[in-house]
Amino acid sequence: MSTMRAVQVVGYHQKLELAEVPVPEATGPWDVVVRIGGAGVCRTDLHILEGQWAQKSQVRLPYTIGHENAGWVHAVGSAVTNVREGDKVILHPLITCGLCRACRSGDDVHCESSAFPGIDTNGGYAEYLLTSARSVVRIDDSLEPADVAALADAGLTAYHAAAKAARRLTPRDTCVVIGAGGLGHIGIQVLRALSPARLVVVDRNQAALDLATSIGAHHGVLADGSQVESVLDLTGGHGAEVVVDFVGENGSTSEGIAMTRQAGDYHVVGYGENVDVPTIDLISTEKNVIGNLVGSYNDLQDLMALAATGAVTLHTQKYALDDFQQAITDLDNGAVRGRAILVP
The missing domain is CATH 3.90.180.10 (Medium-chain alcohol dehydrogenases, catalytic domain)
Structure with missing residues (x-):
């Protein structure tokens, strides 16, 4: 043998x-x-x-x-x-x-x-x-x-989430991608290929943001503690229609939901922490929390x-x-x- x-x-x-x-x-x-x-x-x-x-x-x-x-x-x-x-x-x-x-x-x-x-x-x-x-x-x-x-x-998971997100995104919309690493950098390219929306990428690493903008992201936001405010500023104070979170730990879930517009979709792809949202916040804003497998x-x-x-x-x-x-x-x-x- x-x-x-x-x-x-x-x-x-x-x-x-x-x-x-x-x-x-x-x-x-x-x-x-x-x-x-x-x-x-x-x-x-x-x-x-x-x-x-x-x-x-x-x-x-x-x-x-x-x-x-x-x-x-x-x-x-x-x-x-x-x-x-x-x-x-x-x-x-x-x-x-x-x-x-x-x-x-x-x-x-x-x-x-x-x-x-x-x-x-x-x-x-x-x-x-x-x-x-x-x-x-x-x-x-x-x-x-x-x-x-x-x-x-990584690519298949990113594609699955990006394709789900792209189904609702229009040219007037903003899609925030949290994390431009192994999954995120593929998700960004898929979203560019499938969606006309504006792409905003959030990452704690400047080199990752440079990669993100070089492959099609419209804006890079450094996750230095002010990322939620930066995204709200970019979206007229409303937040993004769709947020795709490729991190899912170290506080990204609460920030991701805070970046999501009323009636918007927050997609969880990366994982590691719990999603903790008061039910009154979900019902009063009608936000959707969506899980994504491969x-x-x-x-x-x-x-x-x-x-x-x-x-x-x-x-x-x-x-x-x-x-x-x-x-x-x-x-x-x-x-x-x-x-x-x-x-x-």
Whole structure:
């Protein structure tokens, strides 16, 4: 049996460890084994190590993390017809059944019997990954797996939220994006592609704001304590029709709701703290608080169409698989511009 390198969670509040594990095989009819070309490093991976997902995922340790994956098809099961060996693919993060009501509706994120590589089963911080035919999206020849891997989750989540926001935004509206990091910098590009609204980006880091304005944001606001006032000033004192919060911690939720106009939408995408709003404030302003998970398979197809035309580009910092600890440390310290990618 051939083996491969894989980065594994061996215990919560412990460092990740590199291990030699068996290469997965395509034993089931719909199985697809992918040779990983790039795996994104996500803040959720830090939250996993802190044990935040232990109850939700019920995963057994040790296991391999990494839920933003792209590469080349290595092997396929007997029933697979949509891809073949050698195809360049990006992976929808979930392995879904295809048969439940949610899957039939194209809302496969809420599949009743899904697996989530990197969260509750083995993920892509490795040389190979097992997924299913339903989860693979062929990518344009012009794209390289290591350059687009983080579009599988960070990009897909940002696309899902931005597409929901764009449905209500008109040319007279303002959309505030909180956080121009790994998710935010993709969300900004998607909003520019899908929406005519004015885009205002809030971030505590000037370099992130510079990146944001270079990729299409109309205004950058430094989160220095006066960001709520700045947004209110830019919107005639009313607030923005839509706020998309890619941070979701360190006080961003109360600030985001304060920046939202009456009857506006506050989208939570990043997470880490509780949303605390007096009910009287919700009913008197008719503000909507909207949760956003990752996008659907169709969302991923749409996002890859934008990527193929160059409307969305991922800014990446690449690390060798063996340097996984440096990537995790850099992300934790806020030293990554865009998205960190592990390359086996």
